[in-house]
Amino acid sequence: MSKTLEQIKKFYEEAFETSSKAPSQIDVRFYPYIGINHTIRLRDGRIFVRLAELCRDLPLEAQRALALILVAKLLRKKVSPQALQIYRESIKGVELRERVTANKRARGRKIITTAKGDFYDLGEIFGHLNQIYFDGKIPQPTLSWSTKKTFRILGHHAAAFDTIVVSRSLDGARVPKYVVEFVVFHEMLHIVHPTVHRSGRRYNHTSAFRRDERKFAYFDEAENWIEQNVKNLKRSAKRK
Numbered sequence: 001m002s003k004t005l006e007q008i009k010k011f012y013e014e015a016f017e018t019s020s021k022a023p024s025q026i027d028v029r030f031y032p033y034i035g036i037n038h039t040i041r042l043r044d045g046r047i048f049v050r051l052a053e054l055c056r057d058l059p060l061e062a063q064r065a066l067a068l069i070l071v072a073k074l075l076r077k078k079v080s081p082q083a084l085q086i087y088r089e090s091i092k093g094v095e096l097r098e099r100v101t102a103n104k105r106a107r108g109r110k111i112i113t114t115a116k117g118d119f120y121d122l123g124e125i126f127g128h129l130n131q132i133y134f135d136g137k138i139p140q141p142t143l144s145w146s147t148k149k150t151f152r153i154l155g156h157h158a159a160a161f162d163t164i165v166v167s168r169s170l171d172g173a174r175v176p177k178y179v180v181e182f183v184v185f186h187e188m189l190h191i192v193h194p195t196v197h198r199s200g201r202r203y204n205h206t207s208a209f210r211r212d213e214r215k216f217a218y219f220d221e222a223e224n225w226i227e228q229n230v231k232n233l234k235r236s237a238k239r240k
C-alpha cells in the first residue's frame, strides 16, 4: 500500500474512534470512477472505502476532511461544517478539471458515427450505388445512421462536414432495401449537384438534380413506399 493510502486509512480509523461500532478492518482504495464519486460501505463488520481516482492528489488535509464526511454519513451523524468547508475548497480545482474532461467526452461522442445499422450497412449501400450509377467516382463521405428515429427528414447531406446521415427509422426489416438505397442515392446526388445560388436564392434540387434522381431503378416504387409508409414511420418514431 502506498504511503498516501496508508495515511488516508489512518484518517478513517480516527474517524471511527468516537463511534461505538469500530470496524474490524478498513479497506481504502482509489477507484477509476467517472467523475467525483466516493463510496463507503459496511459489510460484515468491515469498511470498504472507494475514492475517486480524480482525487488522488488532494492534499492530506482534504483527505482527512473527506474521511470525516464519509464516516459521518455512514453513521448517519451530523457532518462537521469545518470538514465540509475544507473538502469543498480543495475539490474546486478537481471539479474544474473534471468539467473540462466531461466536455471533451461529450464532444467525442458526437463525432462517433455508425454506418452499420442493425439491419442495413450504409457503407455497403453507398459502395454498391457508387459502382452502378457513378462509375465509383464519388469519394466516400462519412456515412451515419441518425441517433434519433426522425421521420420527416429521411436523409441529410451536410456538405460542410462531408457527411450523409440517414434516419434510423429506415434501419429495419420492414423497410425494403431499395428505399434505403433511394435515400442514400438522393443524398449522393447532392454531392454531384452542389447547391446553386441564383439571385440571392439557394436551389438544392435543380432540374438537373431531379432528372438524375429519376435514373434510380426503383424510383417509383421507392417514392410510393415512402408516401404510403411515412405515417407508420411516424408511429414507430413516437414509440421509441
Ligand SMILES: [Zn+2]
Pocket (backbone or CB within 6 Å): 186, 190, 204, 205
Ligand atoms: Zn435533397
